[in-house]
Amino acid sequence: MTRDGGRAHGKAHPNSRGSEAGANRSSGNDGTGRADGRGRRRRGGGPSIAALDLGTNNCRLLVARADADGFFVIDAFSRVVRLGEGLAETGRLSQGAMDRALSALSVCADRLRKHRVQRFRAIATEACRRAENHREFLDRVRDETGLYLDIIQPEEEARLAVAGCAPLFDTRAEHLLVFDIGGGSTELIWVDLAKTTPQRRKSLLMALAHGASRSDRARAAAQHIADWVSLPVGVVTLQEKYNHIADDTEKFEAMQKHVADLIVPFAKNHCEPTAERLSRMQLLGTSGTITTLAGVHLDLERYSRRAVDGLWIASSAVDRVIERLVGMNGEQRAAIPCIGEDRSTNLMSGAAILRAILRAWPTERVRVADRGLREGMLYGLIQDAAERRQRRGRPSSR
Numbered sequence: 001m002t003r004d005g006g007r008a009h010g011k012a013h014p015n016s017r018g019s020e021a022g023a024n025r026s027s028g029n030d031g032t033g034r035a036d037g038r039g040r041r042r043r044g045g046g047p048s049i050a051a052l053d054l055g056t057n058n059c060r061l062l063v064a065r066a067d068a069d070g071f072f073v074i075d076a077f078s079r080v081v082r083l084g085e086g087l088a089e090t091g092r093l094s095q096g097a098m099d100r101a102l103s104a105l106s107v108c109a110d111r112l113r114k115h116r117v118q119r120f121r122a123i124a125t126e127a128c129r130r131a132e133n134h135r136e137f138l139d140r141v142r143d144e145t146g147l148y149l150d151i152i153q154p155e156e157e158a159r160l161a162v163a164g165c166a167p168l169f170d171t172r173a174e175h176l177l178v179f180d181i182g183g184g185s186t187e188l189i190w191v192d193l194a195k196t197t198p199q200r201r202k203s204l205l206m207a208l209a210h211g212a213s214r215s216d217r218a219r220a221a222a223q224h225i226a227d228w229v230s231l232p233v234g235v236v237t238l239q240e241k242y243n244h245i246a247d248d249t250e251k252f253e254a255m256q257k258h259v260a261d262l263i264v265p266f267a268k269n270h271c272e273p274t275a276e277r278l279s280r281m282q283l284l285g286t287s288g289t290i291t292t293l294a295g296v297h298l299d300l301e302r303y304s305r306r307a308v309d310g311l312w313i314a315s316s317a318v319d320r321v322i323e324r325l326v327g328m329n330g331e332q333r334a335a336i337p338c339i340g341e342d343r344s345t346n347l348m349s350g351a352a353i354l355r356a357i358l359r360a361w362p363t364e365r366v367r368v369a370d371r372g373l374r375e376g377m378l379y380g381l382i383q384d385a386a387e388r389r390q391r392r393g394r395p396s397s398r
Contacts (some may be wrong), residue, residue, distance in 0.1 A: 048074065049117060050120035051377035052108055056084035056127040056183025057346065058288065059104035062374040063115045066382045075111055079104040080342040084127035084184045084236045084353040085350050095130045099331050101137075102144055119385070121377045124149045125157055126184030126234065154230035158189045160376030161223070163209035164285055165369045168310050171198040175281035176205075177271065178362060180372055181289045181353050183346075184234040188263070188357075191273040192226040194280075209379035229266045233259055233348035233353065248348065255352035258357075259366045263360045273361045283363045284390075286372035287352030288343065290318075294368045295338030296322050309370035314379060315358050318366065322351045
């Protein structure tokens with residue numbers, strides 16, 4: 001497995017172990033559609049590319065092929081692995097958590113090999129950033145699956161999330177707040193595009209996939225990120241912090257207040273929610289929390305990315321869904337088709353984070369994104385390939 005410029009690119013290891021097939025929940029166009037949400041199956045195209053995101057709670061993979069409009073997904077995988085379970089208390093990744101993650105990563109390695117992926121990027125986020133024994137874990141991943149994981153910093157995580165969600169940006173908006181509720185942290189990214197023409201806004205956001213220092217376009221795009229913060233709370237860490245409170249309603253209120261207090265300094269810095277600003281901004285959320293709540297709102301019998309990705313939902317409707325779930329016990333929430341047992345454990349901590357965000361920026365509606373880091377990585381791989389073609393003097397069209 002080779003490394004390219006500090007990123008985990010390359011071919012799947014020929015001896016990658018197999019594991020149980022399938023995923024707990026499909027994601028990324030359900031493996032059949034386009035990155036822009038049109039759901040149109042496309043065939044042919046160039047070599048396969050892929051993006052793997054190992055978070056505090058989930059392991060996710062997208063395999064795609066680039067085309068003239070971006071990329072289209074040919075395979076997807078997602079599994080709840082709870083890598084960060086117990087991390088807040090011990091400062092270390094537990095043996096069970098590492099084993100669960102390795103099982104999922106083995107599936108990913110097999111799929112990379114199956115699709116003969118030529119270039120990919122694999123990242124790890126908050127759990128590996130915080131764990132004292134992250135090097136031991138990364139060595140096991142390399143030895144047992146052949147995959148190299150790149151632990152990225154919160155700043156890059158924020159850029160990739162914005163770039164991955166760029167196709168869902170309403171170019172009439174002058175300000176954009178993207179929030180990504182993860183397992184161990186929550187990223188809030190405030191983007192100011194007021195001085196940019198609507199025609200250039202979306203392409204600027206997508207340029208962030210290339211990194212703030214990789215190209216002139218990327219540097220220009222990065223200047224529009226007015227502020228960002230990585231809050232030290234995610235669905236796993238927040239749940240564990242308040243696990244001592246038995247009453248669900250009391251626990252939810254305590255979690256929400258804690259997150260609200262963390263948000264205040266960020267909101268006062270550059271993006272205080274004045275009435276004028278709220279009227280010209282878009283709120284866009286990416287994570288399992290908001291996509292799951294959107295599925296519950298739609299009363300889906302089975303989660304569908306096509307129904308959820310890009311959905312505009314009234315903030316009041318999100319509030320009603322949250323109130324409904326707060327009034328249930330764990331078994332009742334797990335029985336809802338779009339939630340299930342795996343997601344029910346940490347859903348209410350995610351909902352507390354989401355409620356705090358919606359209270360801080362009370363826009364009339366929020367847009368839901370079933371996309372983010374992986375899509376951002378794929379855009380980055382496409383931009384890297386285009387630059388290499390240009391350096392060799394070959395046409396940049398795909």
